[in-house]
Every structure is written in C-alpha cells, then in structure tokens.
Amino acid sequence: MPSAFEAGANFSRWIYKLQGGYIQVRCFSACDTTALQMDIETINISEPLDIRISNQLIMGNNEKDATVRVTTRDRFIHITGNNELVAKHHPELSFTLLTDPAVSEVSTVTCEEDDSARCLILSGQLQGKASLTIGASLTDRQQAVVEPLDFDKETSTYQARQNDLVNDFSVQFENDEYNARKLNDTMQWFTHNALVHYSTPHGLEQYSGAAWGTRDVSQGPFEFFMSMQRYDRAVDILESIYSHQYIETGTWPQWFMFDQYNTIQQEESHGDIVVWPLKAVADYLQTTGDFDVLKKEIPYTSVENGFNFTTEQYSLFAHLQRQVKHIINNLVPGTSLSCYGDGDWDDTLQPANQALRENMVSGWTIPLTLQTFKTLTAALEGQTEYADFVAQVSDLTERMEADYRKFLIKDGIITGFLHFPEGDIEQPEYLLHPSDQKTGIKYRLLPASRSIISETFDKEMAAEHMAIIEDKLVCPDGVRLMDRMAEYKAGKQTYFKRAELAANLGREVGLQYCHAHIRFIEALCKMGKAKEVYDNLYKILPVDIQKAVPNAELRQSNAYFSSSDGKFNDRYEAYENFGKLKTGDVQVKGGWKIYSSGPGIYINQLISNVLGVRYQNNNLVLDPIVSKELGKVSLNFRLFDKPCQLVINPEQGEYTPKRATLNGTDVELTELPNAYRTGAAIIEQTTLNSLLQESGNTLEIWL
CATH class of the missing domain: 2.70.98.10 (Beta-galactosidase; Chain A, domain 5)
Known part of the structure; x- marks a missing residue:
C-alpha cells in the first residue's frame, strides 16, 4: 500500500x-x-x-x-x-x-x-x-x-492554459483571507471537474459513461463557458445539442452520446428537458446580442432513421419553432401548464404510472419555462423578422403565468406537484404542499427557489417562501430538496418511482443535492441576502469542509461532490431520524464525485451572481453581492479579454453599485430592474472600449 x-x-x-x-x-x-x-x-x-x-x-x-x-x-x-x-x-x-x-x-x-x-x-x-x-x-x-x-x-x-481559460481569476477579501484562498483553490479544481464533465462526462462510479445529459450540458458546460466569455465554445455546445433534437417530436433524448457514437441515447425524457436548450439560446442572445446564431444550419436527429442525423439542415430558429410547438402540444388539456411527462429535475420523483405523466404538473418546470420565455422574448424584442414568433411565445407566457397563479399557488404557498385526477381541472390534488394528506411531504425546494430566480413570485411571496426554505429546508450541510424523505415501504411505489423504490440513501434520495443548493444560492443573490449567500457558498466546497460543516466526515478536497448524504445505516433509520440532519446530530458524507454539471454551475454563480460580473447585449453588468463583514473585495479577472482588477467597496449597502470609476475616470451607471431589491448597474460597451487599456486596469465600485 x-x-x-x-x-x-x-x-x-x-x-x-x-x-x-x-x-x-x-x-x-x-x-x-x-x-x-x-x-x-x-x-x-x-x-x-x-x-x-x-x-x-x-x-x-x-x-x-x-x-x-x-x-x-x-x-x-x-x-x-x-x-x-x-x-x-x-x-x-x-x-x-x-x-x-x-x-x-x-x-x-x-x-x-x-x-x-x-x-x-x-x-x-x-x-x-x-x-x-x-x-x-x-x-x-x-x-x-x-x-x-x-x-x-x-x-x-x-x-x-487553465489560468487563461478562467481569465486569471483570483479574489481577495479584506477581512477573510482564509475563505478567499479557499475560493481560489476551488476555482481551479471545479474548472478541472467541469472540463471532465464537458469532455468525458462520467464520474468515478460510471467508467463507461461519456454521454451528455441534455439538461446537464445546457447548464454546466454552457454556463461555464458563458461566464468566461468563451462564446465560441457556447455556440459549439448549442449546435451539438440542437443536432440531437428529434425531428419527429421537437424534443430531446434524456441523454445522448455527443461524438461518433451519436446514435446511442435514451429516447424518452423528462417533461422539463425540452426547456433547457431554449433557455441556453435565450441566455446567449440576451448576453451577446448575436442574432446571427439563429441562422446557423443544423440537422435534426431522426428516431425513425435509427437516431441518425438528417441529411437536410435547418436554421436554429426553425429548431426553436419546433421546440415551442412541442411545448404547446404537451400542455395539460384545459390549461396552459406543461404536463409532467417522465419527470422533472429530481430524478427520484419520476411518476409511478401513465396517468401521472399526463395529468400532473411540476411546480418547478412551470417557473423555469416562464423564465425562459420571458428572457427569449426580451432578447428578441425589436427584431422584426421574429415578431410573429415573439407574439406567439408572449401569448403563451401570459396564459401560462395566469394558470401558474390560478392553480399552482394554494393558500399562498407553491405546490411541489399539481395532479388533475382523470384530467379533471376543477378539483386538483396538491402534492408536496402543506395541504398534502397523502405523501406526508409538505414543502419542496425547487418550485420555490426557481420562482424566486425567475421573478415569478412577487416581492411578498418571495420573502415568505425564502423564510419557509430557511426554516424547513436549510441544514448545516446545505439546503434539502424536501422537508422529509419519501417513505420507503419495502419497495412499494405509489406516486414516485425511485424515491419510493431506492434502498440506498445517496443523491436525491437523501435530499441534499448540491446542484439544487447552488440554485438556492442563485435565489439568495436575486434577493440580495449577502450574509446567507456566503454562508451557503462554502457548505459544498470540499476544501477543509469541517470549518463550514461541523458534522461533515472527511472527504476528498479536490473533487466536486454531487450530494451530502446522511450517515444512516438504512432508509428506515433515515426516515425516523431525518430531523437529526437539521440539528447536525448525524454525520454527513460526500456523494458521487465529479459526474455532474454542478462545478460549471457553481463557477457561473460565483462570477455572474455573487461577484456580479456578467454581460447583457455585450454591455458590462455589475451586480456584486458583498457582505459588509468581508470588507473590500478585490477580483482579478479579464473584461473583454483585458486584465482588470475590480475593487468592490460595500460602503452604503451590500448590493447595487452607486458609483464606479475605471482607471480613475467616473463611468455612467444605469440601474437594471429587480423584482425584490434595487438591481444591477450596467456600463455601456462603448464606454469600456474607450477606457480599458491592454493591461493595468482598475475598475472600482462602491455599493
């Protein structure tokens, strides 16, 4: 040894x-x-x-x-x-x-x-x-x-080369050198992990993997390259994803091999899968203003022709039209709500029977779809050749949002799932909601956090749901997907396949899935909750994790873990003692390593929403969330491929830039809207082009 x-x-x-x-x-x-x-x-x-x-x-x-x-x-x-x-x-x-x-x-x-x-x-x-x-x-x-x-x-x-890829990222906190160093180390390792997921997507537990999950690659790799301003890589990913769209249906396989083995894939998919590529395109258009990408010619995949690519190619915009048509064709009859299909992001909650596939709605998929539609129509506003498409999507958005408020919100709380028994929309059944008398589960994280991220909640509802999350779902090792586990009854299933069948306690079954925790951080950023942002930022970093999570067992420090799993002997013990995860009276272990879109998503959150450096129509958006406890924050990062030190001073507040100078010159700031707080500030690209030098740049920001 x-x-x-x-x-x-x-x-x-x-x-x-x-x-x-x-x-x-x-x-x-x-x-x-x-x-x-x-x-x-x-x-x-x-x-x-x-x-x-x-x-x-x-x-x-x-x-x-x-x-x-x-x-x-x-x-x-x-x-x-x-x-x-x-x-x-x-x-x-x-x-x-x-x-x-x-x-x-x-x-x-x-x-x-x-x-x-x-x-x-x-x-x-x-x-x-x-x-x-x-x-x-x-x-x-x-x-x-x-x-x-x-x-x-x-x-x-x-x-x-890795330093070049991450734009020479390094961060310093005036009053917290230790955690700044931890983030710098994590940036290197999570970039390494994200590239593994991008180029050879299998973890240590799946040696024969190497397939892209449609949902995964539309997030982790795509968001990573977008946050690093590597838009050419992002476009390559979009072309690859859209070449796997089925010409017969307009949707995607759950996962597909992305190279010469492209005919190997899982044909069926969860109900949300069709949304993710559209969200990626919408985010790309909003960030870059590059509408030429919609004219790119891309083949489809044909199910009837052995999952081979079609010989004829079609514009990316034609792909989007077919995609939206699929969404419209799969609304629950009598509503403008997408049906659940074979599941949503939480793989353990796949429906147990055909009726649930057709007559159930995910409280998470709907705000995700609304966010995607709104981003897309805002990005395409003023583009006359796409006016009819924008009108179609806007109309669907309006009707879907009305049904979201009519059906998915009950007693002021969003439901985890909405079931229309036998298609009867007059008497819906609420699952994973305080009124749920069947599953025993009262609160689900994903619909609440995504409704905040998408700004589908109003300000009052966002605050109320954030309070519920912090009270019911936040644990020492991170936020959990639900307030309790699905009960295990020797493998008998009623509503959800894997949640009720799985004897193991890993990944979503144990309810702390790090991917969802990262999205919770995104929701905290949206609301400007600075202290909570940083507290939660460190809970899923494996470097010296006991400092952030006292009940964590030792785990490898240079690998992203997809979950934090309670140290229980079996599911029965876990179900009876689930409350010990909340109090920290049971130890927690690391789950699957590396195999996840999580590292790329985490890096995007750190750069785009925590440190607040992102782009809109190729203009610079500044939206840092900085706890006053940190003091001055210094970030080294390239802007428009020019090295720059960003110095962020949490002076009057912890978000929303009040003033900024670039190389000593005051720059004009325009505030962007935010449903829950004062928003980001935008600096026009022309201003930056006139002031940025080849090296030695300093952008100072006062919050």
Whole structure:
C-alpha cells in the first residue's frame, strides 16, 4: 500500500516507503497529444529493485468484449482489438507503448478460448528512474507516434492554459483571507471537474459513461463557458445539442452520446428537458446580442432513421419553432401548464404510472419555462423578422403565468406537484404542499427557489417562501430538496418511482443535492441576502469542509461532490431520524464525485451572481453581492479579454453599485430592474472600449 497519494490537475503520484528510502510512481497526461506517461523512480535506495508492471488489455467497454492482439518492435509495443462497437466508428484505433530499457522484458497473459491477450506484463530491474509512455491513434492502426514526455513542461503548460481559460481569476477579501484562498483553490479544481464533465462526462462510479445529459450540458458546460466569455465554445455546445433534437417530436433524448457514437441515447425524457436548450439560446442572445446564431444550419436527429442525423439542415430558429410547438402540444388539456411527462429535475420523483405523466404538473418546470420565455422574448424584442414568433411565445407566457397563479399557488404557498385526477381541472390534488394528506411531504425546494430566480413570485411571496426554505429546508450541510424523505415501504411505489423504490440513501434520495443548493444560492443573490449567500457558498466546497460543516466526515478536497448524504445505516433509520440532519446530530458524507454539471454551475454563480460580473447585449453588468463583514473585495479577472482588477467597496449597502470609476475616470451607471431589491448597474460597451487599456486596469465600485 502506498504511504502517500497526491492527485494533481493532470497527474497522480504515489509514494511507497521502502528500505529507508522510497519509490515514487507518477502518471501524467500530455497537453497537446493523446499520450500518458508513467515515471517510476527510486530515491535513497542503493540496490536495484526487481520490478514488474502489469496492464490490463480490454479494447472495449468490459473484459472479454474484444480479442486483443499485441506485437512488439524494438522498444515499441503495439496493441489492437476487434471490438464490434469500436470498429464501427474507429476501425483504426490502436495503442502503442514505448518501454524503458530498464523494463523491457515483455510477456502477456492470454485467454485459452480465443488466444486473446488479457494482460501485458513488463519486467526488469530498476535503479534510478524508468518511464513508460502510452500513445493512441485513431488514424493509423500500424503505429501511433510516441515520444517521451517531460513532466515539468506538461504540468506547467496545463496550469497556464487553465489560468487563461478562467481569465486569471483570483479574489481577495479584506477581512477573510482564509475563505478567499479557499475560493481560489476551488476555482481551479471545479474548472478541472467541469472540463471532465464537458469532455468525458462520467464520474468515478460510471467508467463507461461519456454521454451528455441534455439538461446537464445546457447548464454546466454552457454556463461555464458563458461566464468566461468563451462564446465560441457556447455556440459549439448549442449546435451539438440542437443536432440531437428529434425531428419527429421537437424534443430531446434524456441523454445522448455527443461524438461518433451519436446514435446511442435514451429516447424518452423528462417533461422539463425540452426547456433547457431554449433557455441556453435565450441566455446567449440576451448576453451577446448575436442574432446571427439563429441562422446557423443544423440537422435534426431522426428516431425513425435509427437516431441518425438528417441529411437536410435547418436554421436554429426553425429548431426553436419546433421546440415551442412541442411545448404547446404537451400542455395539460384545459390549461396552459406543461404536463409532467417522465419527470422533472429530481430524478427520484419520476411518476409511478401513465396517468401521472399526463395529468400532473411540476411546480418547478412551470417557473423555469416562464423564465425562459420571458428572457427569449426580451432578447428578441425589436427584431422584426421574429415578431410573429415573439407574439406567439408572449401569448403563451401570459396564459401560462395566469394558470401558474390560478392553480399552482394554494393558500399562498407553491405546490411541489399539481395532479388533475382523470384530467379533471376543477378539483386538483396538491402534492408536496402543506395541504398534502397523502405523501406526508409538505414543502419542496425547487418550485420555490426557481420562482424566486425567475421573478415569478412577487416581492411578498418571495420573502415568505425564502423564510419557509430557511426554516424547513436549510441544514448545516446545505439546503434539502424536501422537508422529509419519501417513505420507503419495502419497495412499494405509489406516486414516485425511485424515491419510493431506492434502498440506498445517496443523491436525491437523501435530499441534499448540491446542484439544487447552488440554485438556492442563485435565489439568495436575486434577493440580495449577502450574509446567507456566503454562508451557503462554502457548505459544498470540499476544501477543509469541517470549518463550514461541523458534522461533515472527511472527504476528498479536490473533487466536486454531487450530494451530502446522511450517515444512516438504512432508509428506515433515515426516515425516523431525518430531523437529526437539521440539528447536525448525524454525520454527513460526500456523494458521487465529479459526474455532474454542478462545478460549471457553481463557477457561473460565483462570477455572474455573487461577484456580479456578467454581460447583457455585450454591455458590462455589475451586480456584486458583498457582505459588509468581508470588507473590500478585490477580483482579478479579464473584461473583454483585458486584465482588470475590480475593487468592490460595500460602503452604503451590500448590493447595487452607486458609483464606479475605471482607471480613475467616473463611468455612467444605469440601474437594471429587480423584482425584490434595487438591481444591477450596467456600463455601456462603448464606454469600456474607450477606457480599458491592454493591461493595468482598475475598475472600482462602491455599493
């Protein structure tokens, strides 16, 4: 067993104590080539060591999926396989290993049935250092180009590129150096995690993943690149997402493979899935004012043609029209409310029967849809060629919002779900609401937090629901999805599949899902609750988490955790003792790692809503939320690709800039509306262009 282990951004390192010295094993990746290298080094060990390196050979998803062949030439070992799925898309895939002279004896473990190589073994004697470099090729089955890598060069290049990607982000708090340092470390690690989710979306628990969830990629990767002003990447994501829209229905698969394996996907989807790509387009248009994107030609995916792309391409705007048509076609009859379909964001609350799919409404999906429609119509206002479409969406928005207030609000409180038994809209059934007598669950977070974010609540209702959330749902380790768990009755289901069937307590079943906690922070920002924003900002950061969450067990510090799970032995114990999560009398553990849109969403919240740097029609919007306890806040970040130090002074208040100077010159501020408080300030791009220099910029803001 190793004595120590280190996980770096592009490397892992193991240290083994031995004979008064130690062995160091280090694996790292290249930045510009498809190569990995393992360095093995003995330190303060005088005698040579017999060494053996084993490497499993699979060439498919699982063991025995392929017949693997190994050939050697000089110091090169060449590996190919015949997996049917791989061969269909990458017939030339091969791997080449460059061995070290010290470890050059090659043998294989083979399977008697098909003479396939199952394991590669390298042997030799190690004194000093030896390296093994692994390269891969998709184009040349005969030989991948493999050259030794330099660890210092690859690591420094990786860090420089990541710093460039996050616009050289760093933050300082005058009165809280510790938490500022924590945020700076987290920015680096969550960026790393977000890029894993973007490029190879599977966590440690799903080694064979690599699919984009339509909802996930419309949030995490998209929001990350938008917050970093990498609009070209955001457009690439939009094109990829919309190419997977079904031409037959106008909606999407729940998830899809985003590369050459694009025909692999989950055809059915939850009722909210159709909304997320539209929200991404609306946010892009509002931020950039780039209406040319609507003319981009993009194919559809055809269900009837084996999930292949259509040969004909259509404008992105045509895709939006088909998307809105799907939403209209799937309203609950007699209302302007979208039906639940196969679920909403909370995967555990998938409906238990067909009647619930067609006659139930999510209290979360509706304000999300309203927010999307309003953003889209505001962005397209004045664009005459889209006037008919804007009128159609505006009319639907008006009718949906009227039904939201008529049906979803009962006794002043929004319902988690609304059920129309047998389609009878005159006598709706309220679930996850104080009047709910069937599930035992009285309050649900998502409809309340999204209604605040979308400004669908009025000011009084927002304050009342925020008070309910803080009273009923906020725990030491974060906000929970509901005020109590769905009861587990040996797997018997009544309303919700996984919530009532799952024997485990992880992810949404345990009710603290970090993604939802981040959206709660967004709602707090919308209301200007500065102290609560920062208190909750640190609850889901794994770095030294016990300082923010006293009842947290130790957890890995450089990985985003998708949930915080109560340390209960089983669901029965958890149900009976759920209140201990509220008091902190039970410990909490980290859930799934990395596999989530959460890191990208968190980074967007930190930059766009907490530190308040975002854009509208390519003008700079300043909307920082700064607790007076922090004192002066200094943020290093690039604006329009020019390095700038933003200095935020919480002088008169904790939000809404009252005055700003750029490089010593007063700049004009225009206040934007906010339903719950005084709003953000906007600075015209022309003003910034005239005052921003190539370097050494200072933008000072007084709240």
